[in-house]
Amino acid sequence: MSLLSGSARQCVALVIEPLLEFLYPSWCLFCRVRIPPAQRHLCRPCWDSMPRLSPSDSLFEETRGKICVDGIVDDLVSVFVFEDQGVIRSLVHAMKYQSRASAGVMLGAEVGMNMITRGIDGEIIVPIPLHRIKERERGYNQAEMIARGVSKMTGIPCVPRAVVRTKQTQTQTMLTIDQRRENMEGAFDIGRKYAASMKNATCILVDDVITTGSTIVACASVLKGAGAQRVVAASVALAR
Numbered sequence: 713m714s715l716l717s718g719s720a721r722q723c724v725a726l727v728i729e730p731l732l733e734f735l736y737p738s739w740c741l742f743c744r745v746r747i748p749p750a751q752r753h754l755c756r757p758c759w760d761s762m763p764r765l766s767p768s769d770s771l772f773e774e775t776r777g778k779i780c781v782d783g784i785v786d787d788l789v790s791v792f793v794f795e796d797q798g799v800i801r802s803l804v805h806a807m808k809y810q811s812r813a814s815a816g817v818m819l820g821a822e823v824g825m826n827m828i829t830r831g832i833d834g835e836i837i838v839p840i841p842l843h844r845i846k847e848r849e850r851g852y853n854q855a856e857m858i859a860r861g862v863s864k865m866t867g868i869p870c871v872p873r874a875v876v877r878t879k880q881t882q883t884q885t886m887l888t889i890d891q892r893r894e895n896m897e898g899a900f901d902i903g904r905k906y907a908a909s910m911k912n913a914t915c916i917l918v919d920d921v922i923t924t925g926s927t928i929v930a931c932a933s934v935l936k937g938a939g940a941q942r943v944v945a946a947s948v949a950l951a952r
């Protein structure tokens with residue numbers, strides 16, 4: 713529930729946001745052109761240039777093959793192809809490291825739209841958690857921001873503390889697939905208050921970018937261990 717009343721929220725939307733826009737004009741974070749107040753973070757051409765995935769793309773098929781092998785993850789939703797030099801990289805980077813939390817909500821809405829188009833539903837949305845020390849450093853969990861966008865679009869409730877990160881894992885970029893799996897072992901646990909609500913539920917497990925899928929599989933197996941019937945992995949992008 714919002715802390716602001718309806719009229720206070722309207723005041724923010726009608727008065728404070730345009731004022732902030734006047735004082736601090738927005739620029740596309742990729743190409744640096746000025747963008748209108750209604751647009752956030754990217755100009756239209758940059759947003760439209762982000763390569764979109766379809767379930768018949770080979771990257772989508774390969775990733776689904778990797779993460780849906782042993783019945784832990786049941787399905788995959790993802791919207792964009794993550795490119796090392798692309799617009800999507802700048803947007804994800806800004807969301808994670810430049811305090812652009814609202815970019816996460818915006819991207820989450822795209823994920824939610826994709827779910828609706830494909831007829832994918834669920835009872836609970838769970839973001840991949842950060843370790844509490846990392847979340848404190850960053851100020852927020854970017855996967856939770858994406859999950860909030862998915863929830864806004866689909867109406868499925870988001871439960872940010874359903875799973876907790878119990879181990880501070882090292883960054884996975886330089887690790888092989890086997891090392892990543894080992895790195896993620898015992899990294900997650902079910903949130904104590906939420907064990908019962910997982911029983912027979914379809915969980916939408918949300919992350920920013922899926923590469924090998926070791927993080928999402930480790931987290932999904934904790935949900936399945938708590939009795940979840942289905943786990944759908946949902947990410948903004950897939951990386952090769």
Ligand SMILES: [Zn+2]
Pocket residue numbers: 740741742743744745754755756757758759
């Ligand atoms: Zn641009």
